[in-house]
Amino acid sequence: MSHGDDIRDLVLTDAEFRMFCDLFREYCGLHFGEDSRFLLEKRLARRVYEVGAGSFSAYHYMLRRDTSGDQELANIIDELTTNETYFFRERNQLRALFEEILPQLRMRREAEGGSVLSIWSAGCSSGEEPYSVVMLALEAGFEMGRDLRVYASDISRRMLKKARRGVYRPASFRETEPWVKEKYFVEKDGLWRISDEIKRHVVFTHLNLFDRGRISLLGTMDVILCRNVIIYFNLETKKEVIRTFSEKLRAGGFLLLGHSESLINVSNAFELEHLRNDLVYRRPIPGETRWDSWHVAAAAAIRSSDAEGQIE
Numbered sequence: 217m218s219h220g221d222d223i224r225d226l227v228l229t230d231a232e233f234r235m236f237c238d239l240f241r242e243y244c245g246l247h248f249g250e251d252s253r254f255l256l257e258k259r260l261a262r263r264v265y266e267v268g269a270g271s272f273s274a275y276h277y278m279l280r281r282d283t284s285g286d287q288e289l290a291n292i293i294d295e296l297t298t299n300e301t302y303f304f305r306e307r308n309q310l311r312a313l314f315e316e317i318l319p320q321l322r323m324r325r326e327a328e329g330g331s332v333l334s335i336w337s338a339g340c341s342s343g344e345e346p347y348s349v350v351m352l353a354l355e356a357g358f359e360m361g362r363d364l365r366v367y368a369s370d371i372s373r374r375m376l377k378k379a380r381r382g383v384y385r386p387a388s389f390r391e392t393e394p395w396v397k398e399k400y401f402v403e404k405d406g407l408w409r410i411s412d413e414i415k416r417h418v419v420f421t422h423l424n425l426f427d428r429g430r431i432s433l434l435g436t437m438d439v440i441l442c443r444n445v446i447i448y449f450n451l452e453t454k455k456e457v458i459r460t461f462s463e464k465l466r467a468g469g470f471l472l473l474g475h476s477e478s479l480i481n482v483s484n485a486f487e488l489e490h491l492r493n494d495l496v497y498r499r500p501i502p503g504e505t506r507w508d509s510w511h512v513a514a515a516a517a518i519r520s521s522d523a524e525g526q527i528e
Contacts, residue, residue, distance in 0.1 A: 226257070226260075226261040226264060226271070226272060227257070228253065228256070228257040228260065228261075228272055229272075232272045232273060232276065233248075233253055233256070233257075235276050236248075236256065236260065236272075236276060239276065239279060239280065240293075240296070241450070241453060242426075243289060243293075243424070243426070244293060244371050244424050244425065244426055245425065245426055245448070245449045245453035245454075245456070245457060246293070246296065246297070246448050246449070247448060247449055247450040247453065256296070259292075259295045259296055260272060260275065260292070262295070263275065263288075263291065263292050263295060267288065279292070290371070290372070290373050293371055293372060294372050294373075294374045294375075297371075297372065297448070299341040299342060299372065299375050300341075301341045301342065301344050301345065301388075301444075302344055302387065302388045302389065302390050302391060302392075303344045303347065303348050303384075303388055303389055303391060303392045303396075304348050304352075304391040304392060305344065305345065305348075305391065305443070306443060306474070306475060307391060308493045308494050309443075309472055309475070309493070309494045309496070310348065310349070310352060311493045311494075312491045312492070312493035312494040312496060313349075313352075313439065313470075313472065314352050314353070314356045315492070315493060316491045316492060316493065317439065317470050317491070317496065318333065318356075318358075318364075318439075321333055321438050321439070321468070321469070321470075322363070324468060325438075331362070331363075332361070332362060332363060332364065332365055333363065333364050333365070333438045333439070334364075334365045334366075334367065334435060334436070334437045334438050334439075335349060335364065335365070335366050335367070335437065335438065335439045335440075335441065336367045336368070336369070336434065336437045336439070336440045336441070336464070337349065337366065337367070337368040337369070337441045338369055338423075338425060338440055338441065338442040338445065338461075339369070339370055339371075339425070339442055339443070339444075339445035340368035340369060340370050340375075340376075340379060340420070341370055341372070341375050341379070342375050342378040342379050342384075342388075343368065343375075343378065343379025343380070343382065343418070343420070344384070344388055345368070345441060345443070346366050346367075346368035346379075346418045346420075347382070347410055347414055347415075347418060349366050349441075350366055350414050350417045350418060351396065351400055351414060353366075354413075354414075360417040361417070365419070366417060366418050366419070367418075367419045367421070367434070367437075368418050368419065368420050368421070369420070369421050369422070369423035369425075370420075370422070370423070371422070371423065371424050371425070373422055376420055376421075376422055379418075379420055380415075380420055382409055382410040382414075382415050383407050383408070383409045383410075384401075384407065384408050384409075384410070385406075385407060385408075386406070386408075388408075389408070400413070400414055425445075425457050425460065426453075426456065426457070428460065431460060431464065434464060436464060436465070436466050437464050437465055437466065437469060438465070438466055438469045438470070439469060439470045439471075439472065440461050440464065440465060440469070440470075440471050440472070441472045442457075442461065442471070442472070442473060443472060443473060443474040443477070444474035444476070444477070445474075446458070446473065446477055447474065447476060447477055451481070451482065454482050455482055455483065458471075458479060458482055458483045458485070458486075459483065459485070462483065462485040462486070462499060465499045466499070467499055467500065467501040467502060468498070468499065468500075468501045468504075469498070469499050470489070470496055470497065470498050470499075471486060471496070471497040471498070471499070472496050472497075473497065479497060485499065486498060486499055486500075487499075487500050
């Protein structure tokens with residue numbers, strides 16, 4: 217009997233479908249409806265065959281009980297998730313980040329006597345997003361480590377390995393201008409390797425967004441990018457992960473979601489910020505009015521301008 221015949225012989229029962237759905241939702245928030253049942257069955261069947269479990273129920277038991285379950289859970293999550301991304305994705309949002317959000321945050325931080333800003337790319341996949349942030353930061357005149365720190369996480373160890381390696385195919389550059397490739401990448405045999413200058417400024421970590429223990433080890437962030445991730449969650453798991461983001465963001469910090477994602481009926485912990493380049497979410501500062509926010513930024517700008525005038 218062939219590999220293909222073995223897989224076709226496996227049929228996911230209603231009870232097994234519910235068991236796997238519950239497991240994946242509890243572990244990492246992934247939600248599977250009836251419309252994705254066929255896809256789930258085929259990808260699970262492939263893993264059942266590859267690990268020699270023999271049946272869906274035995275494979276489920278392995279994931280739930282075996283000491284190797286954590287690693288196999290990581291393997292099957294890799295099979296079930298889509299990791300398609302590219303450099304400078306949703307460019308208008310990144311423009312808003314560097315032209316409007318970070319200048320506002322930096323002025324506030326300077327007014328309060330602080331310094332470095334922290335950005336977390338949550339669900340970074342193969343690394344294009346955090347590397348894009350670093351390249352844009354350098355082009356905008358930020359000094360990495362002094363002005364800005366970038367952290368990146370993903371549940372997929374396979375994707376993190378690719379991100380740390382930093383080697384990309386042409387499809388990753390569909391929104392990348394040629395001069396950027398020439399400046400920050402080296403081409404060899406049709407692949408492009410990102411420069412060490414960019415790579416060393418991103419701290420990658422394996423992280424499940426529902427592992428509150430590990431998330432507690434992260435510091436407080438000024439900006440969280442979690443784009444095109446919560447679309448895979450149901451309402452309850454969306455609420456849970458957004459609550460975590462609210463706890464990890466400093467008051468006045470920003471949450472950037474994908475353009476197809478919204479916090480309507482999910483959370484009231486954020487306010488919608490209308491910027492020139494995009495709409496983003498902001499965690500309010502207790503007792504603050506919008507006038508207070510812009511007043512602090514303006515005061516900092518005036519003090520900076522006065523100081524430059526005195527030096528001259």
